[in-house]
Amino acid sequence: MRMLGTGVPGERGVRRIRIEPSGGAAEWLELWAFRDLFAMLALRDIKLRYRQTALGILWVILQPLVSSLIFALIFGVLAKLPSDGTPYLLFVFAGILPWNLFSGGLQRAGNSLIADARLITKIYFPRAIIPLASTTSVLLDFAVASVVLAALMVFNHAPFSWQLLGLPVFIAIALAVTVGLSFFFSALNVYYRDFSYALPFIIQAWMYASPVVYSSSLIPERWQALYGLNPMVGVIGGFRWALLGGPLPALAIVEAALIATGMLLVGAWVFRRVERSFADVV
Amino acid sequence: MSDIVINAESLSKSYRISHDAPGGYRTFREAIVEAAKHPFRARQRSTSEVLWAIHDVSFEVRRGEALGIIGRNGAGKSTLLKILSRITKPTSGRADVYGRLGSLLEVGTGFHPELTGRENVYLNGAILGMSRREIQRQFDEIVAFAETERFLDTPVKHYSTGMYMRLAFAVAAHLDTDVLVVDEVLAVGDAAFQQKCLGKMEDVAGHGRTVLFVSHNMAAITQLCTNALLLDGGRVAASGPTDQVIGSYMASQNQEARVDLHSKGVANGTGGAVFEWAEARNQLGAICQDFSVGDDIIIRFGIRLAPERPGTKLAVSLRTSDGLPIAHMVDDDSAFVLDRSSEGSTVSVILDDVRLYPGSYAVTLWAVNSANTEVFDHAEACITIRIVDGGRLTMRHLPRHSGLLFLTPKWERVADDDWAAVGQADEAQPPQSDTSGVVATEDHGNDA
Numbered sequence: 001m002r003m004l005g006t007g008v009p010g011e012r013g014v015r016r017i018r019i020e021p022s023g024g025a026a027e028w029l030e031l032w033a034f035r036d037l038f039a040m041l042a043l044r045d046i047k048l049r050y051r052q053t054a055l056g057i058l059w060v061i062l063q064p065l066v067s068s069l070i071f072a073l074i075f076g077v078l079a080k081l082p083s084d085g086t087p088y089l090l091f092v093f094a095g096i097l098p099w100n101l102f103s104g105g106l107q108r109a110g111n112s113l114i115a116d117a118r119l120i121t122k123i124y125f126p127r128a129i130i131p132l133a134s135t136t137s138v139l140l141d142f143a144v145a146s147v148v149l150a151a152l153m154v155f156n157h158a159p160f161s162w163q164l165l166g167l168p169v170f171i172a173i174a175l176a177v178t179v180g181l182s183f184f185f186s187a188l189n190v191y192y193r194d195f196s197y198a199l200p201f202i203i204q205a206w207m208y209a210s211p212v213v214y215s216s217s218l219i220p221e222r223w224q225a226l227y228g229l230n231p232m233v234g235v236i237g238g239f240r241w242a243l244l245g246g247p248l249p250a251l252a253i254v255e256a257a258l259i260a261t262g263m264l265l266v267g268a269w270v271f272r273r274v275e276r277s278f279a280d281v282v
Numbered sequence: 283m284s285d286i287v288i289n290a291e292s293l294s295k296s297y298r299i300s301h302d303a304p305g306g307y308r309t310f311r312e313a314i315v316e317a318a319k320h321p322f323r324a325r326q327r328s329t330s331e332v333l334w335a336i337h338d339v340s341f342e343v344r345r346g347e348a349l350g351i352i353g354r355n356g357a358g359k360s361t362l363l364k365i366l367s368r369i370t371k372p373t374s375g376r377a378d379v380y381g382r383l384g385s386l387l388e389v390g391t392g393f394h395p396e397l398t399g400r401e402n403v404y405l406n407g408a409i410l411g412m413s414r415r416e417i418q419r420q421f422d423e424i425v426a427f428a429e430t431e432r433f434l435d436t437p438v439k440h441y442s443t444g445m446y447m448r449l450a451f452a453v454a455a456h457l458d459t460d461v462l463v464v465d466e467v468l469a470v471g472d473a474a475f476q477q478k479c480l481g482k483m484e485d486v487a488g489h490g491r492t493v494l495f496v497s498h499n500m501a502a503i504t505q506l507c508t509n510a511l512l513l514d515g516g517r518v519a520a521s522g523p524t525d526q527v528i529g530s531y532m533a534s535q536n537q538e539a540r541v542d543l544h545s546k547g548v549a550n551g552t553g554g555a556v557f558e559w560a561e562a563r564n565q566l567g568a569i570c571q572d573f574s575v576g577d578d579i580i581i582r583f584g585i586r587l588a589p590e591r592p593g594t595k596l597a598v599s600l601r602t603s604d605g606l607p608i609a610h611m612v613d614d615d616s617a618f619v620l621d622r623s624s625e626g627s628t629v630s631v632i633l634d635d636v637r638l639y640p641g642s643y644a645v646t647l648w649a650v651n652s653a654n655t656e657v658f659d660h661a662e663a664c665i666t667i668r669i670v671d672g673g674r675l676t677m678r679h680l681p682r683h684s685g686l687l688f689l690t691p692k693w694e695r696v697a698d699d700d701w702a703a704v705g706q707a708d709e710a711q712p713p714q715s716d717t718s719g720v721v722a723t724e725d726h727g728n729d730a
Contacts, residue, residue, distance in 0.1 A: 015380070015381065015382070016378055016379070016380050017368070017378070017379045017380075017383065018376060018377075018378055019293075019365060019366065019368060019371070019372065019376060019377040019378070019379065020371075020372070020376045021371055021372050021373055021374055021375075021376075034411075036408050036412075036413050036414045037408040037409060037411075039408075039414075040404060040405045040408040040409075040414075041405075041408075044394060044397065044401075044405055047397065047401070048394065048396055048397070051396060116392075118388075118391060118392070119391060119392050119409060120369075121369065122369070122387045122388045122391045123367070123369065123385060123387070123391055123392075123409055123410065123411075124367050124368040124369050124385065125409070125411070188310070192309055192310035192313060193309065193310075194309040194310045194311055195310040198310060276370070276371045277370075277371070279364065279369045279370045280297065280370055
């Protein structure tokens with residue numbers, strides 16, 4: 001058997017790490033050095049989720065489909081809300097797709113630091129990896145749901161237009177909002193444990209403040225700019241435009257892009273300020 | 283200067299212990315309520331106090347050095363390791379670490395019971411800071427070291443504790459960094475496993491890599507480390523060659539034959555029972571510290587039960603001055619049950635005919651709950667017993683390096699036909715009777 005310690009000290013070129021009370025928080029560049037850990041943690045989250053549920057991947061298909069059906073029944077059939085000319089089920093599903101990316105990512109990342117408290121107190125790595133990996137694991141759900149949506153579109157003879165090319169932009173905005181808020185909420189959860197009770201409520205309220213189950217055309221014209229301050233308005237509007245056509249909600253999308261960038265920067269800044277104290281508190 | 287791998291300059295770390303938030307963290311609700319009441323006032327810090335986990339700790343570690351860090355519980359050893367591992371930040375001071383530092387504060391950090399052995403090796407390796415390629419390259423060795431090839435694709439929740447620990451340590455043992463920081467990982471597993479771990483650690487140290495090693499096991503520290511650092515109350519109490527530092531550590535442990543444990547402060551546990559004092563007496567009933575081989579030793583202590591008077595199990599353990607455990611004596615084994623009818627009790631533990639070699643032995647007292655799940659109190663090395671040469675059994679000098687137990691077994695000469703056969707090879711008849719030969723019975727009396 002090979003002995004330990006084949007690495008000759010200094011072989012790699014000596015790197016100095018300075019340990020100080022202030023500053024010196026994880027360099028964002030260091031995230032790259034820990035990319036393997038990031039991948040392993042995201043992979044772990046995915047494996048655990050699919051292994052521990054009896055329905056497995058079926059669950060990821062059923063959840064958005066069934067809730068879309070329910071919403072379509074209540075808001076489309078019973079309340080007869082407008083859906084900009086597309087079948088209500090398809091209309092709702094196109095909204096639920098980005099919404100689940102956002103809410104799922106936020107929910108999973110919100111509790112991620114607490115769930116991995118043992119890691120935080122026993123080993124060093126840039127803490128941002130934990131909420132980032134949790135958010136990333138939600139992308140698989142998103143991919144599966146996208147396939148379901150494509151099937152729904154084919155079934156409803158909805159055309160696939162060039163506007164689909166806009167989707168990556170809206171996905172990027174949705175991810176920026178999710179990651180920015182995940183940084184903020186996951187850190188808050190470390191310091192205030194009862195925040196985890198508030199999070200589902202915040203997400204639920206947010207859903208009704210976003211055009212997930214209804215059309216944003218229900219909001220009066222003069223309130224549209226204010227309404228668009230909710231970045232999910234732009235994201236969902238963008239998704240519907242790319243998938244189902246209709247007018248491009250340009251103002252809401254610009255607002256969403258700006259706010260998402262702000263949230264990402266502020267979230268990252270806050271996280272960086274507090275991350276080195278996590279091990280003392282968690 | 284390139285020879286220095288770690289340079290710590292007056293590292294300090296303080297914690298603020300808040301008395302009104304026993305859980306350590308506040309609730310969001312409280313914070314909101316407080317902010318609503320006093321919107322412009324900073325957070326109140328009325329009843330909190332500052333606790334220095336380590337204070338003004340400076341030291342240097344050279345390349346290839348194995349540094350042992352010793353001290354009592356709460357002396358700041360783990361905090362120091364956590365600062366050097368960048369898990370937590372210092373309150374003041376600074377440290378420079380040259381090269382890649384790997385820390386091993388726990389075996390199997392991040393192991394998930396639902397994942398298979400293979401998946402956990404990759405996950406745990408990544409957590410320890412190994413790249414995917416590094417793990418891939420060493421995967422077969424890791425698995426061979428852990429001896430778990432057959433169960434690689436079984437979730438580790440089905441593993442026995444031994445298998446689990448072996449796999450976890452195997453990953454850690456293949457961590458290949460310039461500096462390795464290790465905290466008491468040898469305290470887990472059975473003796474064979476501990477020896478295996480210690481062997482691996484020696485390999486690491488022997489290959490010119492720098493190791494920082496925290497342990498309560500002085501024998502392990504002596505075996506591994508060239509130099510040691512003694513922490514006491516968060517400060518450096520001694521540093522230098524290992525035997526000198528261990529010597530001053532043992533000297534700092536209470537050397538008296540009778541000690542007042544109550545004045546030392548609170549219980550070293552959950553406080554369901556508290557040791558008040560402890561002493562050693564000889565067979566004449568006098569408090570004393572020096573004994574001869576074969577003497578009776580009476581360890582006597584006072585214990586006070588908490589008002590609810592929980593069921594309490596007691597144990598006394600003995601260690602050599604270099605930390606080798608010798609005995610762990612549990613009251614159950616002697617069918618003793620602590621009387622719960624009164625709050626306080628004086629208990630005598632009578633060891634008759636103690637056959638230990640001359641040297642110093644530390645006595646530790648333990649009080650645990652009946653289920654043995656909770657430590658009420660423990661008095662670490664509270665009294666020291668010295669065994670000296672001479673006494674009723676032998677006047678011979680007994681050097682400690684030749685043994686630990688003074689045994690006087692029964693010696694006898696056994697009748698052996700082969701010897702007879704050699705002597706009378708030509709005789710036709712082998713002896714038929716079963717008469718035994720000479721039996722040397724030198725009864726030394728007590729063989730208990």
